[in-house]
Amino acid sequence: AQKVTQAQTEISVVEKEDVTLDCVYETRDTTYYLFWYKQPPSGELVFLIRRNSFDEQNEISGRYSWNFQKSTSSFNFTITASQVVDSAVYFCALSEALDTDKLIFGTGTRLQVFP
Amino acid sequence: ETGVTQTPRHLVMGMTNKKSLKCEQHLGHNAMYWYKQSAKKPLELMFVYNFKEQTENNSVPSRFSPECPNSSHLFLHLHTLQPEDSALYLCASSPRQASGNTIYFGEGSWLTVV
Numbered sequence: 001a002q003k004v005t006q007a008q009t010e011i012s013v014v015e016k017e018d019v020t021l022d023c024v025y026e027t028r029d030t031t032y033y034l035f036w037y038k039q040p041p042s043g044e045l046v047f048l049i050r051r052n053s054f055d056e057q058n059e060i061s062g063r064y065s066w067n068f069q070k071s072t073s074s075f076n077f078t079i080t081a082s083q084v085v086d087s088a089v090y091f092c093a094l095s096e097a098l099d100t101d102k103l104i105f106g107t108g109t110r111l112q113v114f115p
Numbered sequence: 116e117t118g119v120t121q122t123p124r125h126l127v128m129g130m131t132n133k134k135s136l137k138c139e140q141h142l143g144h145n146a147m148y149w150y151k152q153s154a155k156k157p158l159e160l161m162f163v164y165n166f167k168e169q170t171e172n173n174s175v176p177s178r179f180s181p182e183c184p185n186s187s188h189l190f191l192h193l194h195t196l197q198p199e200d201s202a203l204y205l206c207a208s209s210p211r212q213a214s215g216n217t218i219y220f221g222e223g224s225w226l227t228v229v
Contacts, residue, residue: 033215043124043203045158045220052215091158100216101146101171101209105158 002027004094006106013082014114021077021109023092029053031097034068034075039089039108051075082113118142119221121206127227128196136191136224138206146211147189148218149181152203164189165211196228 003026013019025034036048049059051068059066063080079086089108095101119140128134140147149161163171164183178200180192189206207220 035217037220043205043223043225045205045207045223047217047219050215050217095216100211101148101163101165101218102160103150103158103218107155107157 002094002096002104004092004104004106006090006092006109008109009107010110010112012112012114015083016081017113018078018080019082019111019113021079021090021092021111023075023077023106025073025075025092025094027094027096029096029098033095033097033100035093035095035103036066036075036077037091037093039091041088045091048077079111082111084113084115087111087113119206119208119219121204121221121224123224124222125225125227127229128193129229130196130198132196133192133194135193136204136206136226138189138191138221140187140189140206140208140219140221142208142210142219144208144210144219145186146209146216147183147186148207148209149189149191150205150207150220152205152223154202158205162191193226196226198228201227 005024032053034051038046065078067076089110091108092106093103122137146165151159160173161175162181167183182190203223205223207218209216209218
């Protein structure tokens with residue numbers, strides 16, 4: 001069965017702190033895709049990254065970085081030097097190769113960045 | 116401006132009303148989706164359309180009726196809803212590439228059933 005776990009319900013940090021959002025997944029497929037989405041208060045789910053299961057390279061995009069480790073079934077997301085605009089709910093999600101239409105979401109982590 | 120637009124953004128309806136949510140995607144994608152986001156529950160897939168054909172109905176009650184007239188437009192017709200149907204309804208689209216499928220979401224329609 002597929003499952004995505006985001007154990008951190010809410011995280012609060014002060015601006016300029018680094019913060020890591022954890023994501024652990026379960027799947028029996030050998031080919032799968034992992035995602036992170038950001039949901040600001042407006043409601044829109046903003047796509048941040050997609051990672052394929054056969055590509056374990058870590059990725060950096062500006063202040064954002066992602067650490068994919070198949071050995072621990074984790075796909076963690078780090079924001080460096082956080083800003084108030086980073087305040088949002090962040091969702092990790094999984095889809096499997098045989099059903100890429102179906103995103104399995106975690107319950108989300110609410111990040112609050114205080115000035 | 117988002118590539119997936121939804122209207123209305125907010126809707127309040129009574130349990131006996133009939134209303135519709137509208138979604139339009141400007142990304143040239145082939146697939147469109149409805150997702151439901153309730154308080155304290157994970158996002159749930161409701162319906163999937165590929166090239167206007169419904170390919171998935173995730174055990175959604177018949178009081179929700181989707182319509183996809185073409186690859187760019189998707190509707191969700193609502194009738195005799197219950198208060199527990201109050202939620203954020205998110206429309207999405209994707210190009211359905213064989214090498215992995217990235218789904219892009221709209222801003223959502225906040226629905227309150229009274």
